[in-house]
Amino acid sequence: MKMRQALAPWPHHPRAALADHYLRVLGECETRSMTLLGPSGIGKTEFLTLDFLPLAIARGFRCVYADLAPRVASPVEWLATPPHHVACSSDAASPRETAQTITRLLLPSLLECVESKRPLMHIDSCSGASVSAIDTRLKDAIREAVGQADQPVMLVFDNVHVLDAVGRQAIGAELRGVPARSAAKLACVFAGSSREGLVSSRSEYADLCGVPGNRSGSPSSSRSGSRSGNPPRHDAGTHTGCGVFGGHKVLLPRLDDGFVQTVCRWSASRLGGAAPELAEARAAIRAVARSARLFRRAFAHVLSGDATQVLAAAESIRKSALDDARLSASVNKLSALQAVMLREVWLSGTELYASVRRDRYACVAGLPEVSKADVQGALKRLERRGLVYRPSDGPYALASTNLDFLFELDELQQSARRPLRRPAAFHVDPSPSWAEG
Incomplete structure (x- = not known):
């Protein structure tokens, strides 16, 4: 318990009011999903377990919380079935008591942690047994949660950034397997410190709601508008950023x-x-x-x-970033596919050739299709321009810290404005009025 008593600093606003606000945002957004994106240690987990989930339970949600951090001994700690789940009824415990119960369930004994010696939800892509075990737990938890005919369901996946591609696909497969009748009452929250993990996880979830867009992590990416020339669908509120960085429609805090x-x-x-x-x-x-x-x-x-x-x-x-004329010129001369690949490298730089990702690249860039050779060619051109590089022992990365800053500033600025139709170039205002509030 001592691990959780010293709360991380975020959020500073009244926590109950912020939880209420996020629940309303979640109810209003198109896909009934939200991401909570912020640096590690700023307080996302404490907010979810001590404020957001108890309030959701008090309002009638049947909640399933999956903490994917490596501090838990078992592959998944699901709060889905008694005694691992706090009942949702009119005579349920107070929100604070509920929060304390959830906190206790999230902390295994030190002995269990020592005996386990493996991180939570670490999936070895070469081990079919590990993947099957994860799938079984996910299936059981989700099926039981959505099996309550008259009760809305809240799925919360915390520390999503620790998952590899196999883990994200396993979660996505279970979510897509939810019957349409049950999916109508389902809401989902993804939290983590990596854009890539959150974007990929939410992309797996988007198809469940009939919204197959927003698969690139770019505010302007949406399958519904990229090929027809129409503006993309704007899912207001699908991402929140803790006022920290990045995401599609960040809810910027007051500069108080x-x-x-x-x-x-x-x-x-x-x-x-x-x-x-x-x-x-x-x-x-x-x-x-x-x-x-x-x-x-x-x-x-x-x-x-x-x-x-x-x-x-x-x-x-x-x-230094805004005055880098050579860098700005290089970025603004990129083709649509090169711009998409540059943003993908900024997100993570890994798994760039996967088939599902190439479909996404084609969607965002407005191309009929994108092959592995097309991706490789775009990356090579980015290397020749000095925008990305690939170390011998790692994935592609941005070659300039100024470029990283431009992406950061561009992401925040676009979040405060209407999304662009295509991410071909930066549109950074050196003195944006929205940053003054």
């Missing part, structure tokens, strides 16, 4: 004292050192478009002696 203090505490806890003054920190966070990750990078420059003030470091990071 609470948010600034939250980002400062989080950065200081990761890097050490004393947090800067509130006014300077607010200006620095505004300079990097409210990105906690970019603020932490600026703070690191101060601690290493490369800058004297965090505001100066943040402005330097922003200016």
Whole structure:
């Protein structure tokens, strides 16, 4: 229990009010799904287990919570069947008691962890037995949850970023196997610290709801509009970003004292050192478009002696990226497929040649089809332009930190505006008014 008593800093707003807001967002969005994206350690799990899930249960949802982090001994800790599931009834325990029950169930004994010696939901793609075991647990949990005829179901997958492709496909297969009658009452939340894991997991889920778009991770990607020339369908609210970074329609927080203090505490806890003054920190966070990750990078420059003030470091990071004329010219000259591949490398750089991904590339780029040779050719051209590189022992990666910043800023800016029709180039306003609030 001591592991969970010291809550991470996010969110700083009244937690019950934020949980209520996210439940309303989830009910209004087109696919009845939401992603919670934020850096590791900022407090997503605590918010889900201590606030969001108890409130969902109190409002009549039958909740299944899967914590995929490697701290749990068994392959999956499902809160789906008694005694692993808190009953949803008029005389149920209070939300706080429910939260305490959920917290206890998420913490196995140290002995179990030592005996297990394997991370939760770690799926070896060469081991059919492991995949079968995961499939059985998923099937049992989901089937029991959706089997209640008159009760809505909330599935929450936490720490999705630890899953490999096989794990995400296993979850997607079970979700797609839910009967249409039951799918109509199903809502799903994915949480994690990696865009790639969240985008892939939600893409597996999207088909269940009859919305096969938004498969590239780009705010402008949607199968419904890319080939016809019509604007893409905009699923307002499908992603939330903790006010941290990235995602389709990030719900940006107010730049108030609470948010600034939250980002400062989080950065200081990761890097050490004393947090800067509130006014300077607010200006620095505004300079990097409210990105906690970019603020932490600026703070690191101060601690290493490369800058004297965090505001100066943040402005330097922003200016160096926006003033990189050669980089901007290179990006703006990319073909549609090259732009899609560049964003895919930014997301993860792995599994770029998979068939399902090539279908997605074709959809976003407006092409009839994309072959492996097309993907390879686009990547080679990106390498020749100096935009990506591939180390001998790893996946493709962005060759420039400035390019990483441009993607970060572009992602946040597009989230505050209407999505673009195609991600062929950046459209970054050096002084966007939306970042001033």
